Amino acid sequence: MSTASNDRVTVLKTHKLFIKGAYPRGESGRTHALRDAEGGLIAHLCTASRKDTREAVEAARAALPGWSASTPYLRGQILHRLAEMLEGRAVELAKAVADTTGRSAKKVRAEVDAGIDRVICFAGWSDKITSLLGNQNPVAQPFHNFTTPEPIGTIGVIAPESSSFLGFLSMWLPAVCAGNTVVCMASEHLPLPALLVAESMPGSDLPAGVFNLLTGTRKELLPAFAAHRDLDAIVACADDKEAAALREAGADNLKRVRVVAPNSDFECERAWEGPEAFRGAVEYKTVWHPMSVE
Amino acid sequence: MALSNPPSKPVWDYAPAPESFRPPIAEQHGLFIDGKFVKPKSGKFMKVINPATEETLTGVAEAGKADVAAAVEAANKAQRKWAKLPGKERAKYLFRIARRLQERAREFAVLETLNNGKPIKESRDGDVPESAKHFFHHAGWCDKLRYAIPGGGDPKPVGVCGQIIPWNFPLMMAAWKIAPALACGNTCVLKPAETTPLTALRLAEIFQEVELPPGVVNILTGGPETGKLVASNAGFHKVAFTGSTEVGKLIIKACASRHVRLTMELGGKGAHIVFADGAIDQAVEGAVQGIFYNQGQVCCAGSRLLVEESVAEEFKAKLLKRMESLRVGDPMDKNTDVGAINSASQRDRICKYVNIARTEGAEVLECGVNATPKKGFWCMPTALAGVQPSHTVAREEIFGPVVALMTFRTVEEAVMRANDSAYGLSAGIWTEKSSKMFEVARRLRAGVVWCNGFNLFDAASPFGGVKESGFGREGGRHGLLEYMAH
Numbered sequence: 171m172s173t174a175s176n177d178r179v180t181v182l183k184t185h186k187l188f189i190k191g192a193y194p195r196g197e198s199g200r201t202h203a204l205r206d207a208e209g210g211l212i213a214h215l216c217t218a219s220r221k222d223t224r225e226a227v228e229a230a231r232a233a234l235p236g237w238s239a240s241t242p243y244l245r246g247q248i249l250h251r252l253a254e255m256l257e258g259r260a261v262e263l264a265k266a267v268a269d270t271t272g273r274s275a276k277k278v279r280a281e282v283d284a285g286i287d288r289v290i291c292f293a294g295w296s297d298k299i300t301s302l303l304g305n306q307n308p309v310a311q312p313f314h315n316f317t318t319p320e321p322i323g324t325i326g327v328i329a330p331e332s333s334s335f336l337g338f339l340s341m342w343l344p345a346v347c348a349g350n351t352v353v354c355m356a357s358e359h360l361p362l363p364a365l366l367v368a369e370s371m372p373g374s375d376l377p378a379g380v381f382n383l384l385t386g387t388r389k390e391l392l393p394a395f396a397a398h399r400d401l402d403a404i405v406a407c408a409d410d411k412e413a414a415a416l417r418e419a420g421a422d423n424l425k426r427v428r429v430v431a432p433n434s435d436f437e438c439e440r441a442w443e444g445p446e447a448f449r450g451a452v453e454y455k456t457v458w459h460p461m462s463v464e
Numbered sequence: 465m466a467l468s469n470p471p472s473k474p475v476w477d478y479a480p481a482p483e484s485f486r487p488p489i490a491e492q493h494g495l496f497i498d499g500k501f502v503k504p505k506s507g508k509f510m511k512v513i514n515p516a517t518e519e520t521l522t523g524v525a526e527a528g529k530a531d532v533a534a535a536v537e538a539a540n541k542a543q544r545k546w547a548k549l550p551g552k553e554r555a556k557y558l559f560r561i562a563r564r565l566q567e568r569a570r571e572f573a574v575l576e577t578l579n580n581g582k583p584i585k586e587s588r589d590g591d592v593p594e595s596a597k598h599f600f601h602h603a604g605w606c607d608k609l610r611y612a613i614p615g616g617g618d619p620k621p622v623g624v625c626g627q628i629i630p631w632n633f634p635l636m637m638a639a640w641k642i643a644p645a646l647a648c649g650n651t652c653v654l655k656p657a658e659t660t661p662l663t664a665l666r667l668a669e670i671f672q673e674v675e676l677p678p679g680v681v682n683i684l685t686g687g688p689e690t691g692k693l694v695a696s697n698a699g700f701h702k703v704a705f706t707g708s709t710e711v712g713k714l715i716i717k718a719c720a721s722r723h724v725r726l727t728m729e730l731g732g733k734g735a736h737i738v739f740a741d742g743a744i745d746q747a748v749e750g751a752v753q754g755i756f757y758n759q760g761q762v763c764c765a766g767s768r769l770l771v772e773e774s775v776a777e778e779f780k781a782k783l784l785k786r787m788e789s790l791r792v793g794d795p796m797d798k799n800t801d802v803g804a805i806n807s808a809s810q811r812d813r814i815c816k817y818v819n820i821a822r823t824e825g826a827e828v829l830e831c832g833v834n835a836t837p838k839k840g841f842w843c844m845p846t847a848l849a850g851v852q853p854s855h856t857v858a859r860e861e862i863f864g865p866v867v868a869l870m871t872f873r874t875v876e877e878a879v880m881r882a883n884d885s886a887y888g889l890s891a892g893i894w895t896e897k898s899s900k901m902f903e904v905a906r907r908l909r910a911g912v913v914w915c916n917g918f919n920l921f922d923a924a925s926p927f928g929g930v931k932e933s934g935f936g937r938e939g940g941r942h943g944l945l946e947y948m949a950h
Contacts, residue, residue, distance in 0.1 A: 302614050302615065303614055305940075305941060307922070307924045307925045307926070307940050307941075308924050309920075309922035309924055309925050310597075310922060310924075311917075311920060311922065313917065313920065315922070315924075315925050317925075317926050317937075317940065317941075317942055322930075402931070410721070410723075413720075413723075414720045414721040415720075417716060417717075417719075417720035417721075418716075418717050418720040418721075420716075421713045421716035421717050421720070422713065423886075423932065424709070424712070424713070424716075424728070424730070424931065424932045424933075424934065424935070426935050429723070444614075444615050445614035445615045446614075446615075446950060449950075453911070453930055453935065454911065454926055454928070454937055454942050455905075455910070455911060455912075455913065455930075456911065456912050456913070456925055456926050456927070456937075456940075457902075457905045457912075457913045457915065458912075458913070458914045458915060458917055458920050458925070459898070459901060459902070459905075459915050460915055460916040460917065
């Protein structure tokens with residue numbers, strides 16, 4: 171909304187991309203308008219290009235060795251700090267969700283609370299993933315054999331179009347929690363809550379490059395994600411046609427593609443806060459360690 | 465291939481020790497659909513040969529489109545009933561299969577060696593007992609599925625599975641695919657490799673013996689065309705493939721427009737790291753096991769030997785000495801260490817890579833105690849010295865008894881070189897320092913890491929790769945989960 175009730179002209183914001191802990195405008199210099207449900211102008215957004223995707227992947231890849239080797243305890247504390255930052259902006263987040271969706275204030279606030287609580291959930295998950303998803307294997311040879319979950323690497327996330335806060339968080343929290351680094355495309359039509367989360371990140375001690383956020387069109391960014399050979403996996407909220415394109419192009423470097431249905435119920439705690447949430451975020455390493463007294 | 469570096473060969477007169485048992489082999493084999501061996505609707509048959517003699521063993525059907533459809537229909541029809549069977553009852557069928565495999569072990573070992581060319585001691589001590597173990601292990605899972613899911617859950621089968629397997633471990637790959645699928649209540653259509661269908665067809669006889677309900681497992685023999693028909697059939701809820709990365713990518717693309725669960729066990733270029741503080745003699749044995757087992761036709765073979773510089777010369781000398789004692793030849797001889805390459809085309813592919821290595825500047829060292837037979841497809845155990853990380857043979861999978869020798873100076877360099885690959889299936893570490901083992905294992909990008917050993921498998925141990933070596937696991941609890949819907 172460009173004017174407030176007291177005739178004061180509001181300062182109109184252009185939201186920028188979030189890459190490597192900084193807020194660049196994007197190499198193409200393109201922007202597009204974000205409008206509310208009634209067509210009023212809310213803000214302008216940078217339109218990320220294939221080149222911005224490359225920059226973001228590069229940043230995420232560079233952040234991977236440090237983040238994946240950090241202790242689960244540290245990752246948990248950083249996610250908790252992110253929840254602290256978001257709690258302080260809950261009203262602003264609720265307004266962002268409400269402005270762009272036209273939903274009732276009460277419902278919106280409940281979604282924001284659930285989203286912040288989901289961050290808290292994952293703050294407590296990081297040092298339990300290995301205990302619950304890994305195990306020792308009783309082999310018939312003198313070896314101590316064990317299987318542990320490990321981060322897949324650098325993951326591209328396509329956030330859901332409709333669940334702009336809870337769904338957005340649910341799609342990448344398991345990945346970051348497990349030690350992956352992420353390049354995320356925000357909802358094309360409802361990107362504001364995601365942008366506010368990105369604005370909260372530098373204060374959360376999340377190292378630069380661990381999470382990167384792009385705004386733009388699905389038409390342009392999905393193919394860029396799918397074809398990028400340095401993305402190890404994609405977790406995408408996508409329709410059947412988009413899913414097919416992601417899988418097909420992703421096959422060239424054996425990307426692990428996890429597709430989440432657009433009508434997925436992000437309120438479901440079992441699916442999004444249980445061990446199942448880590449599907450698409452971890453893969454398994456099995457180590458055979460000798461046992462002997464010699 | 466001529467010996468470029470003729471070793472001084474010890475004269476060891478082993479008397480031949482041939483395995484004398486010959487299981488009867490029918491002149492022609494039909495397809496196994498809905499519990500019966502049937503003639504292919506395609507009307508086509510192809511011959512199956514012994515790669516050690518080039519003699520024709522038998523003929524098998526070449527499944528066409530209508531045959532694939534019939535098999536999928538049978539599997540679909542059988543699925544609900546099979547899944548409804550209480551876990552304990554399903555388990556008994558799997559236990560029966562395991563027991564019959566053990567009882568008929570000699571027959572299967574001989575058949576595997578005749579068809580694949582691998583030494584009888586490997587099929588006898590490796591392939592067949594491991595296959596039986598896989599059925600036995602998964603039998604026990606049938607009534608415990610709900611406890612296998614992290615956090616508990618409601619286990620459901622995926623449905624009908626299309627499974628395409630390679631020629632390097634024909635029976636074992638069939639077991640790895642079928643056993644977990646059946647344990648979880650799925651039904652299968654298995655497509656054995658073009659050149660090695662015989663033990664899978666014999667396994668179908670066991671299914672009949674143990675009265676496995678018709679349609680639960682269907683077996684379609686054929687070539688690449690049959691494989692394509694299976695991969696692209698819309699009736700499958702899951703497609704599991706073991707084979708090359710190249711074909712794996714084609715299968716993913718063929719399945720891209722449908723929501724199909726996939727397991728991909730693809731190629732590798734395993735890094736086998738020998739540290740100076742490792743037990744060198746054992747490491748040499750491990751290196752031999754890592755690259756000459758099954759003629760190196762192993763996706764997880766230790767084909768890149770990274771040896772710490774301070775012991776590299778000593779290691780190389782000991783390795784070459786050990787390679788000189790490897791007996792190459794008749795796979796049916798119980799003393800044979802290295803058998804036949806599975807096909808002429810694979811033999812040619814291996815030769816092509818050895819020639820590339822020579823052209824790119826590597827030193828080619830071929831060893832072995834004896835000359836290879838005139839008939840059949842053979843490759844002498846070969847070491848390539850002075851290989852650089854940029855060389856083709858350090859990057860591409862050869863799938864043969866050819867090892868690239870490289871050196872390193874620090875742990876960091878070893879890890880960096882090991883991880884410098886598009887693949888990430890297996891890796892090996894030799895050191896006597898336990899803490900170093902754990903830390904290096906942690907840093908290696910591979911699905912399986914063997915410490916002071918190589919090419920170790922167990923039904924209870926998950927196997928599978930990262931990066932372009934594929935995704936999904938086979939074996940253990942993690943392999944089981946691949947066959948449950950969630």
